[in-house]
Amino acid sequence: MTKKKKEKADIEDIVKDQEETLVDQEEAISKEAVDSDSQTPVEEASEDDKGEGNEAQDLKAEVQNLNDRYLRLNAEFQNYRKRVEKEKTDIFKYGNEKLIIEMLPIMDNFERALSSFEEDHAEDKVLSGVKMIKKSLDDFFEKNGVKKIEAVNTPFDPDKHHAVMTEAVEGVEGETVVAVFQEGYTLGDKVIRPSMVKVSS
Incomplete structure (x- = not known):
């Protein structure tokens, strides 16, 4: 046998031995894993249950x-x-509160004009025209939920009335509205302007 053939044979033997060793190691590891899985100690299972x-x-x-x-x-x-x-x-x-508030002075002026006409006995046609305009405003207010606050002869209510004067009135209980200087109005159930009133003391 030549030297090269002998070296080749030696190398093949070494490789074969290593392969056999690896196979043995794999079998041993597999057997150990199976044995480990088959073992279920009571104590370990109990701890797992607690966990x-x-x-x-x-x-x-x-x-x-x-x-x-x-x-x-x-x-x-x-x-x-x-x-x-x-x-x-x-x-x-x-939503229309601002519009209504801006129109209140117009209503005030009409009411003042009506009072003046009636006091001065002005021409019936002029008075009738102003009354028609006043009625239009009344209808507009009613349609939009605006109501005049009834004040005269009612108990003074600071939420609805703004007292600018007090006066002792015979036969009238105290804290009663006896006169209105400027009408108050509500929008729905909200007072948008209190009545300016005189109250008995």
Whole structure:
């Protein structure tokens, strides 16, 4: 046998031995893994059960916490929705408040003019025309939910009346409106201008 052939044979033997060693190691590792899986100590299983129990409790607590947060958020949302609905209703209900307030002085002037005409016995046609305009304004106010505050001979109400004078009046109880200097008005259930009044003392 030549030297090269001998070296080749030696190398092949070494490779074969290494392959056999690797196969043996793989078989040993596989057997050890199977043996390890087949062993289920009672103590280890008990610890696993405890761990699973704690995990279940943690999950239950987390679910409860999320449920509480949902209920709070839902309550806040319901309150927000009610508030928005009320604001929308108020916008529709009182959206023309500024227009009405700006028209109140016109009504005041007509009422003053009517008083002057009636006192001075002015021409019937002029008086009739002013009354027609006044009625138109009255209809406009009624259509838009504007009402005059009834004040004379009613108890003084600071929410509806603005007292600019007090006077002792015989036969009239105190804190009673006895005269109106300027009419007050409501828009819906909101006072947009209180009546300017004289109150008995």
